[in-house]
Amino acid sequence: MPRSRHVPVLLFGAVLTGLLVYWAGLLYRGMWHGETAPEVGSLARYLLGIGLLLAALGAVAHLNYRLAFRRWMLRPSGGWQYGTWLLTLAWVLFELLQLRTDHVPEFIDENLLMTAVLLAVIAAYGYVADALRARRAQVELQQQKTEAELTALKARVNPHFLFNALNTIYNEAQRADNEPVADLIQQLAGIMRFTLQESTQPLTSIEHEFSFLEKYLALQRARLPERATLRVSTRLDWDGQPATIAPLLLIPFIENAYQYGISFTHPSYIDLDVTVENRRLRLHVANSRPPAALLPGHGTGIATARQRLALMYAGRHELRIDQTADSFTVTLTLDL
Structure with missing residues (x-):
């Protein structure tokens, strides 16, 4: 324990000891009858009884x-x-x-x-x-x-350099009439801009959060091949009523599904549905669990998201996670 922390501990001990001695003296004198001193054992049992009573009350309260x-x-x-x-x-x-x-x-x-x-x-x-x-x-x-x-400050590359580089690649893709690549670069730039700017704010609008999620889903669609054994279904629906949410709160659940629910060698699927109605958000993500998804370290992002929900939306959310040997399902309801 550092020296600076010894002083308050010793002061607390001294005050506690003095108070207990003072109270014991009062009780001792109060029990004095005539010229006969009270039995010390009786006083000790009396004090012990009070201590046990307080300890029992504290235990019940805890x-x-x-x-x-x-x-x-x-x-x-x-x-x-x-x-x-x-x-x-x-x-x-x-x-x-x-x-x-x-x-x-x-x-x-x-x-x-x-x-x-x-x-x-x-x-x-x-x-x-x-x-x-x-x-x-x-x-x-x-x-x-x-x-x-x-x-982040130690590891972050200058964002102006990254945006300039992306703009250069975007211009080159347009010059080569490669619109799909140009669109993907735009989506990536939007994701980076949201991560660097909006994520520093305590809250962001549902419109901005949904725009970020749509860009992320667009990149994932471009990354995944079309196969009969792979099924991905996504839906984002918002009733248009103004609402705010903690930025990047939903992405760990969605990213987890893409990271651990996709397999190119086994049948796999992802079902994503996010709706916001009357300022109440409901997220449902279900994905398969191929054998490769059972590696150690699974779900670290979800643990962080669970902690953010507990701290920022205490009493205003319900999170349920169900998992079996071949499926993983997340259901989140959140009052915005």
């Missing part, structure tokens, strides 16, 4: 957060399930308190109050823990973004 809060409260329609769970937990807590007081009627109001306090602490722990988790994830995402930008 389990509630991990098993119930994250399972239901982070989903759009999970509020009712989480509310039902809290009511059940309140019932159990109340019955435990009743058992502790031997079900004496005079303690019912006190047990109800304690149940409400304990339940409030447990519920509040979930919100605080989730806020801290989201904060840590945001900091981690920012660090990863900074590292990626630095890496």
Whole structure:
């Protein structure tokens, strides 16, 4: 641990020790009866009981957060399930308190109050823990973004040189009346321009994102040969309503299908359907899994996309990935 981090740790330990000693002194004097000092063992057992009670409360609160809060409260329609769970937990807590007081009627109001306090602490722990988790994830995402930008700056070739080179090749293709090659160069230039410019923005329009995907699909169509054993079906549909999306969010799922779903020696297929209606996006990608697609490293891009969705669209998306020995399917719904 660096020296600069020792100071706050030692300060925390000193304050904690002083506070515990101060409280123990108050309890010790408060238990003084006449000239007889209280039994130290009784005080130790009393303090140990308080510590165990707090530890049990912390454990219940943490389990509630991990098993119930994250399972239901982070989903759009999970509020009712989480509310039902809290009511059940309140019932159990109340019955435990009743058992502790031997079900004496005079303690019912006190047990109800304690149940409400304990339940409030447990519920509040979930919100605080989730806020801290989201904060840590945001900091981690920012660090990863900074590292990626630095890496890109180190490895990136001057974009002006690349665009000038593409323009030169494009002009040569037109001069030779080779329109298919000229069109492909235009598609590649559009992909590079989007990657270098739009990807630096937090959001881009659906129109720009679809234009980028169409250029990518056009290059893939030109790359793939026409074979009876190869079937590729693609559809991009947008209702025209203004909407924005994180740039390059969908391409990992599509690129994954082309990278691992195409085979020139085995029957293979890709089915892609992307629709945006009423600012709700639905992506469905299904592809075959030829034997060559089962190599290690499969799906790295999807893991990154899953993390971006969790950080940028928490509670606003549903991602389902199904895979078998010969197929891979991705279904994504996203509220824009």
